Amino acid sequence: MNSNEKLELEILACKARIYALEGIFNAKSGHPGGSLSAADIYTYLYYKEMNVDPANPDMPNRDRFVLSKGHCCPSLYAVLAMKGFFPVEELPRLRKVGAMLQGHPDMKSTPGIDMSSGSLGQGVSAACGMALAGKLDGKDYRVYTLLGDGECEEGQVWEALMFASHNDLDNLTVIIDSNGLQIDGPVEEVGGLEPLDKKLEAFGFEVFKMDGHNFDEIEAAVTAAKNVTGKPSAIIAKTVKGKGVSYMENQVNWHGAAPNAEQYEVGRNELLEQLKALGGEL
Numbered sequence: 001m002n003s004n005e006k007l008e009l010e011i012l013a014c015k016a017r018i019y020a021l022e023g024i025f026n027a028k029s030g031h032p033g034g035s036l037s038a039a040d041i042y043t044y045l046y047y048k049e050m051n052v053d054p055a056n057p058d059m060p061n062r063d064r065f066v067l068s069k070g071h072c073c074p075s076l077y078a079v080l081a082m083k084g085f086f087p088v089e090e091l092p093r094l095r096k097v098g099a100m101l102q103g104h105p106d107m108k109s110t111p112g113i114d115m116s117s118g119s120l121g122q123g124v125s126a127a128c129g130m131a132l133a134g135k136l137d138g139k140d141y142r143v144y145t146l147l148g149d150g151e152c153e154e155g156q157v158w159e160a161l162m163f164a165s166h167n168d169l170d171n172l173t174v175i176i177d178s179n180g181l182q183i184d185g186p187v188e189e190v191g192g193l194e195p196l197d198k199k200l201e202a203f204g205f206e207v208f209k210m211d212g213h214n215f216d217e218i219e220a221a222v223t224a225a226k227n228v229t230g231k232p233s234a235i236i237a238k239t240v241k242g243k244g245v246s247y248m249e250n251q252v253n254w255h256g257a258a259p260n261a262e263q264y265e266v267g268r269n270e271l272l273e274q275l276k277a278l279g280g281e282l
Helices: 001-027 032-048 074-083 088-093 122-137 154-164 196-202 213-227 261-278
Strands: 063-067 143-149 172-178 206-211 235-237
Touching: 001 032, 001 074, 001 088, 001 261, 032 074, 032 143, 032 172, 032 213, 063 122, 074 088, 122 143, 122 154, 122 172, 122 196, 154 172, 172 196, 172 213, 196 206, 196 235, 206 213, 213 235
Parallel strands: 063 143, 143 172, 172 235, 206 235
Antiparallel strands: none
16 A cells, blocks of 8 residues: 555544544443554454445445454444444444444444444354355355454354364455453463464464554555465454553553543543644544
């Protein structure tokens, strides 16, 4: 991509983080850490890679995205809103009674959401089903699913990965948001995933790695995964939990806590300064 395209993506991702933080603050609950770590990945997929149309969110041949770690939806909602799936004015109403946007994605009430998710381990299974359906129906759409590294401790994840490999689902790309932290602490202390790349390869996946905050690396990994034939692909994205807000970065206590008013102002101002430095504005 050229420098202007990359700058546009960086601006959009920064705005997504601001909107996500605002929604979580107004809700007085939510999961900022993983939402902020995944913002660049959402932004790239919806603005650069996936075949989607906000004017026709259910078009049969659209690419599909399943957020398997459904609690990290605030920045996904922000990207969908900026893309035009629904009004940006919905974002501050996150988790409010009767609001469109709830604490986990709901495909029945939110345009652009392909699968309701939230119970960890289940989203990737749904993505496998979508990919197999595409194969059986002779469709050329691709399916992307985003998991957390802590989520990969779920047995159902590995059952789904075996299914994907067994059925040669080369239209499926599994992306793992590897920010190193989960609700109980460092992933390596809780579950010990490593060597994750070798495990994925042993399950029949072509594996790529990337810096999940570098759009050049994101593009290279997603493009390489898309060109894999005969087997599914996986991308391990190294990210920073709480990315963009200094006091949240790499801090496990921000896995599932909302900032108070003072913390919100500090975090929002930091993100606004980053947006200003990029030449963007809300």
